[in-house]
Amino acid sequence: MPLPGGAARRVSGLLPVFPWDRLEPYKATAAEHPDGIVDLSVGTPVDPVPELVQNALTAAADSPGYPTVWGTPALRDALVGWSERRLGASGLTHRHVLPLVGSKELVASLPTQLGLGPGDRVAYPRLAYPTYEVGARLARAEHTVYDDPWELDPAGLKLLWLNSPSNPTGRVLTVAELRRTVGWAREHGVLLVSDECYLELGWEAEPVSVLHPDVCDGVYDGLVAVHSLSKRSNLAGYRAAFLAGDPAVLGELLEIRKHSGLMVPAPVQAATAAALADTAHVEQQRARYAARRSALRGALEACGFRIEHSEASLYLWATRDEPCWETVADLAEHGVLVAPGEFYGAAGARFVRIALTATDERISAAVQRLKA
Known part of the structure; x- marks a missing residue:
C-alpha cells in the first residue's frame, strides 16, 4: 500500500530544491561575527508599518464574518483610484481589479488557475524570481526562459511573464520594449502578466506600467499587472497585493478564487485601502532606501564590486567576476549574508543580489565591514 501523503510527495517532487535552504551554512558563518549578522539576502521589510495603516487595521479588527474574495467596495475603489493615479490607467472599473493574499500565492498558482x-x-x-518556474511546474506545464520576449516561439505559449523593475537585477524596461512586447503578445494570443511589485522604487529610471496608455493605448485586453504593498508600505506581514487589467481574465480568476476561498482578511482590506490613499509614507520609505542604497553601493564599488542594472527595486546586482558562491562565502566571513545570483537562473552564476532591507544600523555595519 502507498504511504499516507504519497500524493503530496509526488507534487513536491515536481519542484526544485528550495533555494534558501542552501544558504543556511553561510548564514551560520555570518552569525558568528562578533557584532552579529547583517542579513542582506532576503528582501523582507524591517521598518515600521505606517501608523495610519495600523490604525485602519485596528479599526476593522471586529470583523467576525467572512470577507469577500472580490473585496469591499471601498477596497475596490482604492485599487481603481491608485491604479489610475499611479499607473496612468484610465477608464477602470471594479471589474478591472482583484485583491490577492499577497502576490507570491498568485505567481505560484496562476498557471493552475x-x-x-x-x-x-x-x-x-x-x-527571474524563482516562483515563475514553480508556478509552471505545479501546473505540470512547460517552462522556458527568454532574453527578449518577442524572440520566443509562440507555439503553445499561454502565459508570458514580464518583470519590470526586475527581481533580481533591478532592470527597468523602456516604454518601447513594453510596447513591442504587448504588440507581440496580442499578435500571438498570449496572456501577458506584468509583475510590477517594485514599480514605486525607481532610482535611476522611472518604471512604467504595462497598463500605461503609452504602452497599451488604453486597451487592457490580454494584459494583467501584479502589484504589492509589501515593499512600498512595509506590509509583507499583511499579505496585501492585487491585480489590475483585463476584466475577462480577472473575472475568471475571481470565480476560481471564490471556490478556493482565497480571501484577503477584512482588517487587511481596510489597511490596504488606507495605505493606497496615502503617499507621504511611501516617500518617507523611499528616502530610507535611497540612503541605504547610496551607502552600500559606494562601499561595494570601493572594494572591487561592479554593479549592473540596479536602476530600480530594493537590490543591488553585484559581481566581482567570480563564482557567486565564492562571493557569498567571503562576505559571510565578514558577517554579511547575500543571495547567490544562481538562485535566479544560471545566468546569475557570477553575481550576488544584495538587499537594501536592513536597518540603518545594520547597513552601517555592513559598510564598515566592506571597508575593512
Missing part, C-alpha cells in the same frame, strides 16, 4: 497543463508553455526572463 488559468487551467494550464501539459503541452502548455509559460515563459519568464532568463534571470
Whole structure:
C-alpha cells in the first residue's frame, strides 16, 4: 500500500530544491561575527508599518464574518483610484481589479488557475524570481526562459511573464520594449502578466506600467499587472497585493478564487485601502532606501564590486567576476549574508543580489565591514 501523503510527495517532487535552504551554512558563518549578522539576502521589510495603516487595521479588527474574495467596495475603489493615479490607467472599473493574499500565492498558482497543463508553455526572463518556474511546474506545464520576449516561439505559449523593475537585477524596461512586447503578445494570443511589485522604487529610471496608455493605448485586453504593498508600505506581514487589467481574465480568476476561498482578511482590506490613499509614507520609505542604497553601493564599488542594472527595486546586482558562491562565502566571513545570483537562473552564476532591507544600523555595519 502507498504511504499516507504519497500524493503530496509526488507534487513536491515536481519542484526544485528550495533555494534558501542552501544558504543556511553561510548564514551560520555570518552569525558568528562578533557584532552579529547583517542579513542582506532576503528582501523582507524591517521598518515600521505606517501608523495610519495600523490604525485602519485596528479599526476593522471586529470583523467576525467572512470577507469577500472580490473585496469591499471601498477596497475596490482604492485599487481603481491608485491604479489610475499611479499607473496612468484610465477608464477602470471594479471589474478591472482583484485583491490577492499577497502576490507570491498568485505567481505560484496562476498557471493552475488559468487551467494550464501539459503541452502548455509559460515563459519568464532568463534571470527571474524563482516562483515563475514553480508556478509552471505545479501546473505540470512547460517552462522556458527568454532574453527578449518577442524572440520566443509562440507555439503553445499561454502565459508570458514580464518583470519590470526586475527581481533580481533591478532592470527597468523602456516604454518601447513594453510596447513591442504587448504588440507581440496580442499578435500571438498570449496572456501577458506584468509583475510590477517594485514599480514605486525607481532610482535611476522611472518604471512604467504595462497598463500605461503609452504602452497599451488604453486597451487592457490580454494584459494583467501584479502589484504589492509589501515593499512600498512595509506590509509583507499583511499579505496585501492585487491585480489590475483585463476584466475577462480577472473575472475568471475571481470565480476560481471564490471556490478556493482565497480571501484577503477584512482588517487587511481596510489597511490596504488606507495605505493606497496615502503617499507621504511611501516617500518617507523611499528616502530610507535611497540612503541605504547610496551607502552600500559606494562601499561595494570601493572594494572591487561592479554593479549592473540596479536602476530600480530594493537590490543591488553585484559581481566581482567570480563564482557567486565564492562571493557569498567571503562576505559571510565578514558577517554579511547575500543571495547567490544562481538562485535566479544560471545566468546569475557570477553575481550576488544584495538587499537594501536592513536597518540603518545594520547597513552601517555592513559598510564598515566592506571597508575593512
